Amino acid sequence: MKWIYRFLSICLALIFLVPVIWMLAVSVKVEGFKLDSVFDWFLPPYSLDSYKKVLAQTPLLTWTGNSFIVATATTALVVLLSSMAAFALSVLRFRFKRLVYMIVLAGLMVPGEATIIPLYQVVKDLHLLDSYSGLILPAIASPFAVVVLKSFYDALPGELLESAELDGAGLWTIYSRIVLPLTKPAMSSIAILTFIGSWNSFLWPYLCVSSSELFTLPIGVPTLMSGYTRDYVIPMTVNSLSSIPIILLFLIFEKQIVKGVSLTGLKG
Template identity: 60%
Template sequence: MKWVYRIVALIAAIVFIAPLVWMIVVSIKEEGMKIVTLVDWFTPPYSFAVYDQILSGTKLTNWILNSFFVAFCVTILTVAFAAMAGFVMSKLPFRYKSFMFFLVLAGLLIPGEAIIIPLYQVAKDMSLLNSYQGLIIPVLASPVAVIVLKSFFDGVPNDLLESVQIDGGGTWRIFTQIMLPLNRPALASMAILTFIGSWNNFLWPFLSVTNDSLFTLPMGIPTLMSSYSEDYVKPMVVNTIASIPIILLFIIFERQIVKGVSLSGIKG
């Protein structure tokens, strides 16, 4: 029976990898290529001249750096705030604790598009538009991250925390030296998923930024694609360059992603 699963897994892998391979191969073809048969997509000549042309003749490099900076800041701040909120709701007693958790849970029921107009108005009133702050601050709230991290913090025995308190440890020590290290897989999983979500975010940057020097990749790529609509090579080069960071991120942190998601599934 194992060979059946392996064959199915192999077929699924080919189905998902084939478009990626096709994109990379087409990106190193010469411009103006003549395509008659399927084999022509994968036959020489090959050239990296278009890569140099795109990187040196457009703002794609700047957009990549913007995406990295915004995604990095959003990831660090989102996970930090979500971890602190999850810890407070899990282990610290306070009034209206259940009601506060219900409000966070209710945030999952509201689609992001429903609050995009008031969010834009608030950002405008605070003079955050057309700035890095405007790209970062309004997207930091993550009810999913709070709920997931709270579920992991709930799994830490209270007896362990009480023993730390007996030894003179305060709330901050419990949070930084006990809770965070014990829940490292969940933190890593949330960080990676948050980074990917920020990297692929299009709607909010599209609304909050009009200066092309502040564009992120999801905003910048369509402007290039519209210029190269009659050729396959340049759009594939742009998409390949944009995909490489996320592909590398997944390859490097694959175990953390799988472990974090599987553990959250078990706890749920």
Template identity: 60%
Template structure:
């Protein structure tokens, strides 16, 4: 039976890899090549000239840098805020703790689209529209991250915390020396999922940014696609450049992604 599962896994892997391989191959084709059959997509000659043209004549590299910087900042700050909030809700006794947790839990019931208008008004009043702050700050509140990390913190025995307190350790030492190391898989999982979510985010950047120098990839790519509606190679080059960071991220952190998702029970 094992070989059947392996065969099915291989077929599924090839099924999901086929579009990526096709995108990579088409992106290095020469422009104007005549395509008659499927085989023509994969036959030489190949060239990276279109990559040079796209990077030199568009702002794609700038948008890629914007997306990367915003995603990194959102990831670091979101995980830090969620970890601190989760630790407080899990291990620090205070009044109305349960009410605050259910208040955070209620955030999952509200669609993100329903908060766009008030969020835009708050950003406008703070004068952070058309800025990196406007792209980063509204994305920091993550009820999912708080709930997932709290479930991990709840699973850590209180005896470990008491042992640190007996040795004279304070709350900050408990958090940094006990909580964070023991919840590393969950932190890595939430960091990667947050990065991917920020990288692919379109709605909020679309509403909050009008300066094309501040565009992220999900905003900038559609403007380029309209220019190359009759071409195949340039759109594939653009999508390849936009996809490479996420593909590399998955290849590097594959084990952390799988382990974190399996432990936290996240589906998606």
């Protein structure tokens, strides 16, 4: 019984791994290789020629750079803006606080996909289409991040902030020296999830950007895929190259990513 269970578990794991292994294996095969049996997909001879070819002949590196710029800027701004807003909503006293918070909460109900058409019009009116700003700015106000961070700031012991206040610490000091350092894990969860979400975002970049030099990876890659009906090596090289950064990130930050997902539910 135990062995059957183990065997099934391994099979499941294989099913999950095979597409990724296949992608990586095919990417290092020789272009035009002959397929006599299923194992030929995975077995040598290997070659990195397709990598050289893709890197030399396609703008994949530029797009990787764009994805990196957009994801980093989006993440930095989301963390900064939402932590400031959450600090105000959690710690500070001011008029209409409840109302302001309700407006933020209402944002949780607005799915980005349902406002994509008017968002296009708004960004067009602001003359931000086809620019880095157009890719970055629409994603920087995340009500989700504000709500999550606020719940963490709410959980900080009140005496801590009060005693800092009595010691004459200004609000900025309380924010930057006490609240931020104490909630680092929550902020890094938000940061990692935002980064992955932005790195993989498809629909908005697809609408926003029309010049190839501004493409991010998810919208650039499809433009390289047409015309490959027989050859699998180049398409899988493109896929592998565009996945390697995020796979590395996953291997390094796996613990935090998993914690972030279970901590904050799912988003994106």
